[in-house]
Amino acid sequence: MSAALERFSINQMTVKQLDLPELVDACLESGVPGVGLWRAPVQSYGVEATAKLIRDAGLSVTTLCRGGFLTAIEPAERARALDDNRLAVDEAATLGTDTLVLVSGGLPAGSKDLHGARERIADALGELGPYAASRGVRLAVEPLHPMYASDRCVVSTLAQALDIAERFPAEQVGVTVDTYHIWWDDTAPAQIARAGASGRIHTFQLADWTTPLPEGVLNGRGQIGDGAIDMREWKGYVEAAGYSGPIEVELFNDALWARDGREVLAETAARFAEHVG
Amino acid sequence: MSAALERFSINQMTVKQLDLPELVDACLESGVPGVGLWRAPVQSYGVEATAKLIRDAGLSVTTLCRGGFLTAIEPAERARALDDNRLAVDEAATLGTDTLVLVSGGLPAGSKDLHGARERIADALGELGPYAASRGVRLAVEPLHPMYASDRCVVSTLAQALDIAERFPAEQVGVTVDTYHIWWDDTAPAQIARAGASGRIHTFQLADWTTPLPEGVLNGRGQIGDGAIDMREWKGYVEAAGYSGPIEVELFNDALWARDGREVLAETAARFAEHVG
Numbered sequence: 106m107s108a109a110l111e112r113f114s115i116n117q118m119t120v121k122q123l124d125l126p127e128l129v130d131a132c133l134e135s136g137v138p139g140v141g142l143w144r145a146p147v148q149s150y151g152v153e154a155t156a157k158l159i160r161d162a163g164l165s166v167t168t169l170c171r172g173g174f175l176t177a178i179e180p181a182e183r184a185r186a187l188d189d190n191r192l193a194v195d196e197a198a199t200l201g202t203d204t205l206v207l208v209s210g211g212l213p214a215g216s217k218d219l220h221g222a223r224e225r226i227a228d229a230l231g232e233l234g235p236y237a238a239s240r241g242v243r244l245a246v247e248p249l250h251p252m253y254a255s256d257r258c259v260v261s262t263l264a265q266a267l268d269i270a271e272r273f274p275a276e277q278v279g280v281t282v283d284t285y286h287i288w289w290d291d292t293a294p295a296q297i298a299r300a301g302a303s304g305r306i307h308t309f310q311l312a313d314w315t316t317p318l319p320e321g322v323l324n325g326r327g328q329i330g331d332g333a334i335d336m337r338e339w340k341g342y343v344e345a346a347g348y349s350g351p352i353e354v355e356l357f358n359d360a361l362w363a364r365d366g367r368e369v370l371a372e373t374a375a376r377f378a379e380h381v382g
Numbered sequence: 383m384s385a386a387l388e389r390f391s392i393n394q395m396t397v398k399q400l401d402l403p404e405l406v407d408a409c410l411e412s413g414v415p416g417v418g419l420w421r422a423p424v425q426s427y428g429v430e431a432t433a434k435l436i437r438d439a440g441l442s443v444t445t446l447c448r449g450g451f452l453t454a455i456e457p458a459e460r461a462r463a464l465d466d467n468r469l470a471v472d473e474a475a476t477l478g479t480d481t482l483v484l485v486s487g488g489l490p491a492g493s494k495d496l497h498g499a500r501e502r503i504a505d506a507l508g509e510l511g512p513y514a515a516s517r518g519v520r521l522a523v524e525p526l527h528p529m530y531a532s533d534r535c536v537v538s539t540l541a542q543a544l545d546i547a548e549r550f551p552a553e554q555v556g557v558t559v560d561t562y563h564i565w566w567d568d569t570a571p572a573q574i575a576r577a578g579a580s581g582r583i584h585t586f587q588l589a590d591w592t593t594p595l596p597e598g599v600l601n602g603r604g605q606i607g608d609g610a611i612d613m614r615e616w617k618g619y620v621e622a623a624g625y626s627g628p629i630e631v632e633l634f635n636d637a638l639w640a641r642d643g644r645e646v647l648a649e650t651a652a653r654f655a656e657h658v659g
Contacts, residue, residue, distance in 0.1 A: 217612040219566070252529040254566035255610040256593045261566045289496070289531035289538045316533045320597040333532040335494040 107136055109382030110374055114139030114167040116310065116355035117146060119373060123366035125150045129162045131367045135374045141168040141310075141353045142200060144193060152199050159200070166202040167351040168308050169193065172244070175229040176210035176222040176259060183229075186210075190233050198240040204307045205237065206245050206281050211256040222259040227269045234277030245307035246270050247281035252322050263287055263296035270305055279305030282343055283355070285312035285326055288334045294342045301346025309343050310353045311336060311381065319359070326356045329376040336380045352381060384413055386659030387651055391416030391444040393587065393632035394423060396650060400643035402427045406439045408644045412651045418445040418587075418630045419477060421470060429476050436477070443479040444628040445585050446470065449521070452506040453487035453499040453536060460506075463487075467510050475517040481584045482514065483522045483558050488533040499536040504546045511554030522584035523547050524558035529599050540564055540573035547582055556582030559620055560632070562589035562603055565611045571619045578623025586620050587630045588613055588658065601634045606653040613657045629658060 115128075115137050123131060125146065132140060140159065147155045147169075159166055172193040177183045190207075197205045209226045212219065230244065237244050248266040249258035260266050263280060270278040280300050287293040300306045313334050315327030329336060340352070354373050361369050392405075392414050400408060402423065409417060417436065424432045424446075436443055449470040454460045467484075474482045486503045489496065507521065514521050525543040526535035537543050540557060547555045557577050564570040577583045590611050592604030606613060617629070631650050638646050 212610055217610055217615075219568070223568075250528065251566040252527065252595065252599070255591055265568060289528040291496070291500075291542060314532055317598040318529065318595070321594040322529070322599060333489055333494055338494075 107378065109378035110136050110138065111382070112350070112352045113137055113374060113377045113382065114141055114351040114353040115370060115373060116141035116170070116353045117143050118170070119354055119356040119361065120366040120370050121146070122362055123370075125155055125158060127366065129158055129164065131370045132164055133162060134367065135371045137370065137374055139165045139167040139351045139353070141170060141355060142166055142202075143170050144196060147196065147200070152196050156200050165351070166200045167353055168204040168206050168245070169197040169200055169202050171206045171208050173207035174210040175207075175226045176213060178213050178216070178225070187229060187232055190229070191236055194233070194237045194240050194242050197242045203241060203243055204245050205242050206247055206308065208247055208249060209258050209260045211254070211259060219254070219259050223265065223269065226260065227272055230269065230273060230278050234273045238274070238277045243276060243307050244278045245281040246278060247283060248286055250286040262290060263293050263300065267296060267300055267305065271303065275304040279307035281308050281310060282306055283310040283312065284334050284336065284339045285314060288314055288339070297342045297346050301343070301348060304347075306343055306346060306348040308353060309348055309350065310355045312354070312356050324357045324359045326358055328356060328358070328361065329354060329373065330380045340381055352377075384655065386655035387413050387415065388659070389627070389629045390414055390651060390654045390659065391418055391628040391630040392647060392650060393418035393447070393630045394420050395447070396631055396633040396638065397643040397647050398423070399639055400647075402432055402435060404643065406435055406441065408647045409441055410439060411644065412648045414647065414651055416442045416444040416628050416630075418447060418632060419443055419479075420447050421473060424473065424477070429473050433477050442628070443477045444630055445481045445483050445522070446474040446477055446479050448483045448485050450484035451487040452484075452503045453490060455490050455493070455502070464506060464509055467506070468513055471510070471514045471517050471519050474519045480518060480520055481522050482519050483524055483585060485524055485526060486535045486537045488531070488536060496531065496536050500542065500546065503537065504549055507546065507550060507555050511550045515551070515554045520553060520584050521555045522558040523555060524560060525563055527563040539567060540570050540577065544573060544576055544582065548580065552581040556584035558585050558587060559583055560587040560589065561611050561613065561616045562591060565591055565616070574619045574623050578620070578625060581624075583620055583623060583625040585630060586625055586627065587632045589631070589633050596636070601636045603633045603635055605633060605635070605638065606631060606650065607657045617658055629654075
């Protein structure tokens with residue numbers, strides 16, 4: 106493995122056209138040491154089977170994506186969400202990763218109460234945090250870009266994520282730092298320092314910002330180097346804050362998904378080496 | 383005119399299918415007392431002619447949209463932008479409005495330097511602010527939603543807009559408060575108070591937040607009441623900060639543009655009365 110790829114991890118969604126054995130083969134072929142996994146393809150292959158596949162290949166699982174969706178008001182729906190998040194913690198533990206990424210959830214239908222939704226997330230973490238820590242798993246609250254605030258994640262900034270996370274011990278709850286979601290925010294570097302000071306940078310993810318955004322704005326995460334974000338600048342911020350862990354590239358991008366997955370993985374590794382490593 | 387519409391102003395873009403005489407007629411028909419104008423249709427009808435048309439109808443011009451696009455690095459391009467903004471100031475003065483809305487501009491091609499772009503905006507305002515004040519026009523820096531940070535406006539939050547505006551006297555430079563751009567930001571209410579304290583809320587505009595966002599994310603501004611934003615809550619923030627001026631509804635929305643403009647204006651006035659007035 107080249108030194109430039111030492112900290113590189115490929116998030117499974119970047120090359121979702123590859124099944125798990127293909128992903129593992131492609132990682133070995135491209136010298137990629139780590140993978141961030143997603144629950145649905147892992148469940149479909151089998152959690153234990155995935156764990157064995159990755160372990161036997163000598164790869165590490167850097168995160169499991171994703172728990173969360175904790176903003177429901179209705180009690181039965183809320184209980185189901187908590188159950189599902191406990192299951193996600195169990196899956197993370199089985200896979201051998203210490204980090205479960207949380208996408209907090211949007212506004213319930215008809216609600217305009219962002220503050221209330223954020224408080225329900227904090228309430229849920231009060232239940233899930235101790236459970237996760239008991240399994241050796243840390244929850245990483247991910248602020249999503251403000252364009253997702255209504256329908257996907259009411260936590261829009263690192264400051265908001267830390268306001269919630271700091272109510273709990275760092276070994277229970279920290280944050281996800283993802284360049285795509287925070288690159289526009291001139292207060293984010295100071296918030297990264299704040300997160301690092303209490304040991305709460307649980308994962309660092311990269312995607313570039315490219316425009317025009319596609320309809321629905323979900324699958325426009327740009328290949329590293331194609332957009333407006335200076336990756337080394339943000340790597341510098343997390344490193345100055347004490348983070349020296351894996352760096353995941355997580356792209357949702359229809360154009361990349363339409364191509365050969367091995368080729369996309371090799372390209373992504375090369376871009377990482379050029380712009381980050 | 384009903385009391386519920388006393389502060390209502392229709393931004394011309396909301397019903398861009400109407401030409402200026404049609405817009406004026408529709409305003410009189412629906413009891414709408416104010417209009418926010420855009421430069422292109424005004425230039426096309428004639429600036430003096432527009433001023434006379436609006437004045438003779440007894441309507442007021444609440445803003446002119448828009449100046450800005452001040453982030454160019456190349457000297458000739460920068461000089462052209464300054465010239466064009468001085469012309470926009472002149473047009474505002476001729477139209478009888480005291481407020482020119484500024485959309486600051488995105489990153490120059492190939493640049494990843496948000497901070498530098500923001501500083502070039504401040505430099506430009508140092509030239510434009512005194513000129514505007516000499517014509518009785520105030521510049522209203524508009525923070526645009528962070529999803530426009532790369533290609534349209536590097537000023538993404540009220541805090542950033544005020545950090546720039548406060549370098550100048552309030553009668554030269556203030557801000558635009560637009561619900562669509564800031565509704566997700568839990569620090570925005572405090573920034574509205576900050577803006578009000580120095581008399582810098584130069585205009586207050588409304589659009590609702592609806593999803594899914596369309597491709598390019600420009601024309602998805604939702605009709606009042608259709609989305610996630612509590613309009614009375616935000617009206618309360620600007621009023622508590624001392625703002626008692628006009629409230630403009632500015633929608634860019636393909637579905638509304640495809641309908642009869644008079645009907646859209648009447649609907650918008652009714653929504654304003656229901657959700658704001």
